[in-house]
Amino acid sequence: MATPQKPGSVVQGTLDMLILKTLALEPMHGYGVGLRIEQISKGVFQVNAGSLFPAFRRLERQGWIRGEWRATENNRRAKYYMLTDAGRKKLKSEAREWQTQSAAIARILEATSGEV
């Protein structure tokens, strides 16, 4: 039985990178991060709270992001996450790594029989 890829699940291990990238644009609170990922990916990725919050905790512990309580646009207190310097470095290396890998995967997938 083939398991249909659920729309919205994020490729294993890339969620952290996506969060870092999103926060690199501007500090954001939890719901905003999820929403932004969904929007930018045009609905391909849907991140639910169950993955998001453990990821925040994980990234915070690693020292890649830090949280700060601020007022939202609606004047409510929310925890805003922002990238630290270490997080910026991490994002750079993750992105570079991802690009090399995805380019390589693309090359393999597009290979014609003559090249193999």
Next chain:
Amino acid sequence: MRLVNIISGGLRALFGKQRVEQELDEELRCYMESAVEHKMREGMGREEAAREVRMEMGSREALKEQVREVGWETRIESFLQDLRYGLRMLRKNPSFTSVAVLALALGIGANTAMFSVIEAVLLRPLPYRNANEIVRVASTWDRNGTLTSYTSSPPDFFDWRDQNRSFSSMFAYHTGEFALTGQGEAKRVRAVMATAGMFSTLQAEPMLGREFAPEENRKGANHVVILSHSLWQAAFAGAADAIGKTIQLDSEPYTIIGVMPADFRFPLSGSDAFAPIGFDDKVMTQRGAHYLAVLGRLQSGVTLAQANDDLSAIMAQLRKLYPDKDGKWGVRAQLWSAALVSDIRPALLVLLGAVGLVALIACANISNLLLARATVRHRELAMRRALGAGRSRLVRQMLTEGLLLALLAGGASLLLAHWALVSIVRFGPADIPRLASVALNGPVLAFAMSMSIACALLFALIPALRSSPLDAAGLLRMSVSPSREAGRLRGALLVGEVALSMMLLAGAGLLVRSFVGLSSLSPGFDPKSVLTMSIAVPDAHYKNSAALQSYWDQALTQLRSLPGVASVAAVTPLPLSGDDFSSSFRVEGRSVPEKDEPSAELRFASPDYFRTLAIPLRQGRAFAEADRLGAARVLLISETAARMFFPAGDAIGQKIKFGASGGYEKNEGEIVGVVGDVRHFGVDAPVPPTFYVPLAQSGMDFVAVVMRTQGLPAGLMQAARKVVQAIDSDALVGEPVPMETLVSASLGQRRFYMMLLGGFAALALILAAVGLYGVISYSVAQRTQEVGIRVALGASGSDVVAMVMRQGLRLAAVGLAIGLALALVLKSVLRGLLVGVSATDPATLAVTALALLIVAVLASYVPARRAARVDPMVALRFD
């Protein structure tokens, strides 16, 4: 940096727990509100939006738990929580807790005790520097394809030592004793006579003075001695000026040249003095005289195999050079630590395996109890599951409870192990090296600890895994009736317990049977009411055989006059004493090359010896008072020797010449009689072919007197010693020992193994009975309702008893059958330990199976009786 972050984040969460939790709560609320607002902006009503968000987010508690589990601190926290919870559970069920802890403590305690024996005897390094380089080099003799190790002759030793390229040093030694005289009553000094390489090979130095010089190994120059620390303390109160003084050993002066440190022991059983062997000028001609033990230290980088090749090449050369003396001898190098225990190791490993089974049985028992309890805890677990506990969280909690039980049991087991060790030290046989040094030391404690943890994993994992996969909804349904599967699992565990117990019981039964058989074997003489006492007289006082003989005559006469003594004789070496003396011999009229000469045991005995020990005379005559120096030389021969060497039955009248001499006189003579066999090396050892020489024609300076008494009168022991010391105060008189003690000690190892395995089997039986009782009682409790209905419908009490017992006995019977099949495996395992009984002895198997069956009947009868007393009204109202 990252590590600091991780740690500080965890610590913050651990100690500022409330704030972190509050923040998370607030964050989630904020998230929800944002989500609701977002959905409302898309056109949903508030209610609908809120419901959808809640659906999307799932259980908030589960989500929070997921976030918490990111950090390491939650592990510790939940562990502490589990620990507290587990303790509460154990306190709440004192009867469960005490049964489980006791059963497990018995299992772990037995294992800990057994392991400490293994540790002391097999694992602990020998007390010498780099002891794993010390190798025992032994002469070997090929007897029908099996190599037997023997002591070696001085010339062989010298050739090995001087020609090898594998050893950095090598020495030879033999043990003996001296009489320390000149200070009142002669004192026994256990001595090692060694060559000069001893201290470099053992890498030990005297703390005072010096070691032997090579030239001190020559006869005449060998009157120097190194004292053990304890003898130095006893004889010189630890005075440093003892060096250079002389002491009288066997009435000859020895100069003290050194003192060993207090922690030096050699051989392992200990000794009091070390002296050089005095080889005389003829030593290089004594290639056939095997009496030296040889130890060597391997050069670094040389393997045992290389050393063996090296020595074998030398030995091949020696066989060519000396075909008469070395023609049939080989050589073998073995790690000393392994050589010391080569005959004990297999038995101890069998026992270790057996005690491991006991632990398995205990674990199965507790698994069973936990399984039964898990059914009861059904709803509790379901509730926790519904409230958001993950599966792994529940497994972890149950493992923690198991660990708690195991650690409690581990603590209790140390107490049990301690008692076991006290009795092992007290009653264990003396011929297992270092057995007396067993202790609850570091390695043993570590073993008990890891054993407890391993047991916890073993017994807690099955119930933990079984009870958690059920989904919360199913668990929450009101029914608490146990699943059939759980019942089957418990039954299977019980069958396993019974099977393993059956196997252990069968093994123990076989050992008991074999032991009883051996104990009833006659040693070849009647040990009852016979007292024995060793006497050694100083050579220096008795310069020839005639002088010695008059001493022995006088001593025997004096002893014979003591009240309560029926007859007295002297012999050397004494049966079952561990000493022996053998020699090659030649039969007059038969011509065989020297290397093919047969050899036999030699004993020197006074005329009354055979009558005193009740050794039967089969043919001819025994020794008479007239068989003395100057009279015709005579010999007696044992039945086995007569059969082996004179199969035609013509032993009497044959003239024999022996190769080695015992005392001053040459041993030769004409066979005048045949006597019964004596099991000199132990009741369980082969009967050696033996010749007897009259003590009066041999000139021996060391004998054991044997006295047949009227019921071992009290006070005789001291009186006997006094009488002998009065004749020559320098004579070394040993403590009198009843001959029966020697007979029973010769079976000491077998008794020890039998007691241990018997103890383990008894434990297994108790555990199996407890297990059976537990399972049946539990199922009776579960079936109260059913029983009530049956009684209400007219079933009688005996019907109920029969029904319950059928269930128990069916399980027991299956276990019994499997156990009997497993017992066949014992055949190869126990082979070395059984004498005179087959490993599949039907009588033994039947008796042990019956014993187990009786226990099974009792263990299921008690709960069955309880079931029969169920009041149907109460039962029907039940839940």
